[in-house]
Amino acid sequence: MAPRRVLRGLYGLRVRLVVAFALVAAVAAVTTGALAFREARTGILQQSQDTVIEDFRDRVDTLVPNYRFPPDRSGLASFAADVARGARNDDWRVLAVYRDLSATSGPADAFAELSPAMRASVANRRATVFQRVSRSGRSWLVVGMPVTFAGGTATTNGASGLEVYLTVPQQREQGYIDALVSAVERATVPALGLAVLLALLAARGVLRPVRALRRATRSIAEGRLDTRLSVRGSDELADLSRTFNETAAALEGSVAELRRMEAGARRFAADVSHELRTPLAAMSAVTDVLDEDAAGLDEDTATAVRLISEETTKLAALVNDLMEISRFDAGAAALHMDHIDLAESLRRTLASRGWTGTVETELPEPGALRGRVDPRRLDVVVANLVANALRHGRPPVSLRLSEERTPDTGGRAVIEVSDSGGGIPDSVLPHVFDRFYKSDSARTRSEGSGLGLAIATENVRLHGGTVRAANRPGGGAVFTVVLPLRRDDTDHEHDHRRGHEHDHDDQHGHERDAAGRAKEESR
Numbered sequence: 001m002a003p004r005r006v007l008r009g010l011y012g013l014r015v016r017l018v019v020a021f022a023l024v025a026a027v028a029a030v031t032t033g034a035l036a037f038r039e040a041r042t043g044i045l046q047q048s049q050d051t052v053i054e055d056f057r058d059r060v061d062t063l064v065p066n067y068r069f070p071p072d073r074s075g076l077a078s079f080a081a082d083v084a085r086g087a088r089n090d091d092w093r094v095l096a097v098y099r100d101l102s103a104t105s106g107p108a109d110a111f112a113e114l115s116p117a118m119r120a121s122v123a124n125r126r127a128t129v130f131q132r133v134s135r136s137g138r139s140w141l142v143v144g145m146p147v148t149f150a151g152g153t154a155t156t157n158g159a160s161g162l163e164v165y166l167t168v169p170q171q172r173e174q175g176y177i178d179a180l181v182s183a184v185e186r187a188t189v190p191a192l193g194l195a196v197l198l199a200l201l202a203a204r205g206v207l208r209p210v211r212a213l214r215r216a217t218r219s220i221a222e223g224r225l226d227t228r229l230s231v232r233g234s235d236e237l238a239d240l241s242r243t244f245n246e247t248a249a250a251l252e253g254s255v256a257e258l259r260r261m262e263a264g265a266r267r268f269a270a271d272v273s274h275e276l277r278t279p280l281a282a283m284s285a286v287t288d289v290l291d292e293d294a295a296g297l298d299e300d301t302a303t304a305v306r307l308i309s310e311e312t313t314k315l316a317a318l319v320n321d322l323m324e325i326s327r328f329d330a331g332a333a334a335l336h337m338d339h340i341d342l343a344e345s346l347r348r349t350l351a352s353r354g355w356t357g358t359v360e361t362e363l364p365e366p367g368a369l370r371g372r373v374d375p376r377r378l379d380v381v382v383a384n385l386v387a388n389a390l391r392h393g394r395p396p397v398s399l400r401l402s403e404e405r406t407p408d409t410g411g412r413a414v415i416e417v418s419d420s421g422g423g424i425p426d427s428v429l430p431h432v433f434d435r436f437y438k439s440d441s442a443r444t445r446s447e448g449s450g451l452g453l454a455i456a457t458e459n460v461r462l463h464g465g466t467v468r469a470a471n472r473p474g475g476g477a478v479f480t481v482v483l484p485l486r487r488d489d490t491d492h493e494h495d496h497r498r499g500h501e502h503d504h505d506d507q508h509g510h511e512r513d514a515a516g517r518a519k520e521e522s523r
Contacts, residue, residue, distance in 0.1 A: 018199040025195025029188040036184065044176050049130060053143055056166050057128065059083050064147055069160070071096075076103035083164065095165040113140045113167050122146055122163055132170070139170040209237040213244060225252035274323065280316045287312045321451040325435065328458040335374045335462055337486070342369050342378075342413055343401055349382045350399070359386055360398040369403055371413055372486035377459040381467075384452040385417040385479045393419025393476060404482070411485040412465075418478040423471040432469045433457045456481075 063082050067075055080096040084105035094105040095114065104111060113133045121129045122144040130143045147162035212229055219227040227248060229241040287309035294302045327333045343363040350356045382399070389397045400416040424432060431437045436450035460467045465483040472478050 018196055018203065021195045021199030021202070022192060025192050026188070029191040036180075040177075040180050044180075045132070045170075048170065048172075049141060052141060052166070052168050053128060053130060056083075056143055056164075057145065060145065060147065060164050064162075069162075071098055071101070071162070073101050073103060076101055079103075080105040080164075083166075091169050093167045095167075097163040097165070099161055111165065111167065113142050114144070114165055115142075118142065118144055119163075119165075122165075141168045141170055142166070143168075206237070209241060213241065216244060216248075220248060220251070225255055272322075276315075276319045277323070280312070280319060283312045284316055318451075321455060324455050325451060325458075328455075328462075333458070333462060335377065337372045338375055339370060339372050340375055341367055342371055342373070345373075345375055345378055346382055346399060346401055346415070349379045350386070352379075353383060353387075355386060355390070358390065358395070358397065360396050362398065362400040364401060364403075369401065369413065371411075371483070373463060373483060374459075377462065378483075381456045381459050381481060382415065382417070384456040385415075385481070388452055389417050389419040389477070389479075393421035396420055403485070413483045413485055415481040415483070416478055418472060418476055420476045423475060424469060424477045429469060429471075433467070 060083060063079060067079050071079065076096040076098060080094040080103050083096075084092045084094045092105070093109060093111070095109070095111045096103050097119075113135055115131070115133075118129060118131055123146070126146050126148070128143065128145040130141060133140045133142055143166045145164055147160045147164060209229075209232075216227045216229050225248065228245050231238050231241045231245070287305075290305045291309050294305045297305065324333075344366055346361070346363060347356075350359055350361070386397065386399060397417070397419045400418075402414045402416075404412045404414050406412070433453050433456075435454045457467050460481055460483065463483050465481060467479065467481045469477060469479050
């Protein structure tokens with residue numbers, strides 16, 4: 001149960017809302033940061049680049065008229081050194097090239113950042129060219145420009161043949177960019193925190209009506225059909241609450257109508273059964289007399305008399321069963337507890353119905369297992385289970401009584417009734433204790449009313465016990481009844497004392513029922 005709750009918490013609406021808000025905030029923060037970083041980086045580099053190129057061009061334009069043209073190697077070296085010295089910072093490196101001659105502002109400077117492609121571009125395009133280069137983990141700006149005049153006079157073909165190249169490290173700009181990245185990263189964390197806070201607030205507003213709906217649904221499931229939700233607002237959750245209230249009201253009305261109809265049906269069955277008992281008692285008395293005189297009648301008359309007697313007995317049993325069920329439905333069934341020998345009670349049940357030689361028994365010795373039960377209702381339970389096994393199973397039918405002791409429940413009596421037939425189909429097992437249920441729709445009316453197992457179940461529940469049906473691995477069905485043992489005479493009687501005025505008729509009715517069934521079995 002605990003792992004299920006953990007999984008439900010992990011995949012709950014609150015977690016999903018928080019994760020969704022966090023993802024949206026993260027994507028927004030990262031996207032915004034990336035765009036801002038790109039724009040800021042471009043701006044920083046563009047500004048630095050424009051400043052360097054402008055300073056470089058102004059410096060070259062200022063110095064070129066002061067040198068003799070065409071220059072020699074020493075003139076190129078002096079020119080490159082003068083251009084580098086005029087920079088706003090001391091990190092300029094300059095290369096001056098005139099045809100096959102070249103000189104740098106620093107001694108033995110290989111000027112490795114300058115690529116052949118850039119030199120070709122400067123020579124061919126006759127325009128200022130720049131390029132950013134990364135080398136040895138450092139970023140450099142390389143600028144190249146051709147000189148279009150010399151000695152103060154513009155050349156005739158627009159190019160003097162003099163090319164000047166500049167390399168400037170960009171550590172300062174990279175520092176600015178790194179600081180910008182750190183600022184974006186620091187801003188992302190508060191954005192995520194704010195998103196989670198907003199998600200929690202949104203989840204709280206969404207989950208409040210959802211929790212109310214869950215509580216109301218559980219209340220409906222527990223039978224409180226008058227449960228309603230308070231409706232606030234006009235959004236989708238408010239519409240859901242209104243729909244729930246409408247559904248609950250319709251369900252309450254339907255259930256009330258069904259209960260009214262069910263109560264009427266039960267009252268009708270009880271009234272009809274009660275009204276039938278008086279004429280049935282008279283009919284039973286007459287059939288008893290006819291049974292005694294049947295031997296002196298002709299064959300056809302004797303057969304008719306026996307048929308009437310059998311059907312009257314079955315009708316009396318059905319009426320008694322209906323009366324018993326109606327008492328259970330009305331809550332009028334009561335327990336009359338007695339401290340008895342359970343094994344001896346089971347033996348009397350078999351003997352009173354002539355089943356002693358038919359049913360195999362495995363019972364404790366007299367006096368070995370005693371408990372507080374209602375003897376008459378225990379007799380009804382065992383008789384119905386054994387009769388069901390004899391009717392629908394195959395011999396041998398066995399009756400077993402044992403004691404089961406557990407630390408939690410204490411002593412319990414376990415009664416098992418089993419047969420050696422084909423067992424109970426899996427589709428029938430869930431319904432064997434239902435009223436009027438017959439697994440075979442073609443079964444004849446004389447095979448039973450379909451109330452025996454239902455009555456047995458109600459009597460077991462009245463004792464606080466359980467009854468279940470199953471199939472044995474070796475074949476056949478087994479019905480198991482578990483009853484709590486109450487050995488102490490001072491124990492509280494498990495007595496549903498409602499409707500005591502009905503219990504006297506209940507007892508006498510089942511005495512006649514038992515007698516009628518014994519009479520039927522004897523035939």
